[in-house]
Amino acid sequence: MGRCESVRDGQGDGHLAERDAEHLCVLNTPGAMHTFYLQPIIEFYAKPSLDVRVLSSMNGVLSVERVDDRSFVLRADRAGWLTNMFARILRSPGRPKPGRVFERDILTATFVEMSRGGRDVVAVRFDMDRPLDDASLLFMQWDGESFRPIDLAALPVGEVVTLADTSDVWASMW
Numbered sequence: 001m002g003r004c005e006s007v008r009d010g011q012g013d014g015h016l017a018e019r020d021a022e023h024l025c026v027l028n029t030p031g032a033m034h035t036f037y038l039q040p041i042i043e044f045y046a047k048p049s050l051d052v053r054v055l056s057s058m059n060g061v062l063s064v065e066r067v068d069d070r071s072f073v074l075r076a077d078r079a080g081w082l083t084n085m086f087a088r089i090l091r092s093p094g095r096p097k098p099g100r101v102f103e104r105d106i107l108t109a110t111f112v113e114m115s116r117g118g119r120d121v122v123a124v125r126f127d128m129d130r131p132l133d134d135a136s137l138l139f140m141q142w143d144g145e146s147f148r149p150i151d152l153a154a155l156p157v158g159e160v161v162t163l164a165d166t167s168d169v170w171a172s173m174w
Contacts, residue, residue, distance in 0.1 A: 015149050016046045021138035023106055024050055025126075027064055027074060027150065028142050028163045029057040030171075053107070055126065056081055062163045064141075066155040071127045073112060075160075078167075079120035096121050106130070106137075142166065 016024070029038060039052040056062055058080040065073045082096055095118050102109045106129050113123035130137065133153035141150045144164035155161060 015140065015147070016042075016050070016138070019138050019149075020135070022049075022051060022136040023053065024138050024140060025053045025055055025107070026140050026142075026147065027055055028062045028166065029054060030142050030164075031059045031166050031169060032057055032080070051106075053104075055109075055124075059167050059169050061165045061167060063160050064150070064152065064155075064163060065160045066132070066152055066157050067125065068157060069131050069133075069153070070129075071125060072132070072152055072155075073123055073125045075113070075123040077122075079115040079122065081121050081124075083120045095119060 024042065026038060029035075035054065035057040038054050038057070042052050043050060056074055056076070058076060060080050061077040063075050063077075065075070067073060096111055096114065098111050098114050100111045108127045108129075110125045110127070111121045111123075112125050114120065115122050128134075128137065131153065132139070133151075139150050139152050140147045142164050144166075150161075
């Protein structure tokens with residue numbers, strides 16, 4: 001299991017056991033290889049009813065900034081969010097456009113900023129349908145060694161927090 005040890009719940013340990021959240025929102029992962037695999041691994045080792053949302057899965061450095069009590073922006077330091085090899089499988093053909101909105105149950109994602117050349121998104125605003133500190137939500141980040149919770153509601157509005165550097169593609173595969 002390795003890198004998902006921090007979310008294991010089968011024996012009552014791990015971050016998911018500490019919170020009885022219904023929705024897990026993963027801000028970043030070790031890299032693109034986690035695009036497909038993270039959700040079923042977490043569901044297998046935790047509870048099958050958990051709603052898992054992987055908000056970004058790329059190699060690079062992401063940061064998060066709280067906008068208000070229900071919203072935050074994830075920003076990447078480079079292209080790769082929608083143009084990595086796995087994201088290309090899932091996305092529609094054509095160039096993404098600034099302002100494009102995706103509504104999915106508990107959240108709305110809006111493309112805020114595009115990469116040079118406009119082929120990728122580098123900043124996305126996420127608006128939740130409930131406050132960031134709602135007990136049904138659990139936000140987690142990859143910290144360079146494991147997944148761990150991040151309390152977005154505790155961040156001062158406008159403060160930018162840099163997440164782990166996952167730009168080493170080879171390291172992200174092991």
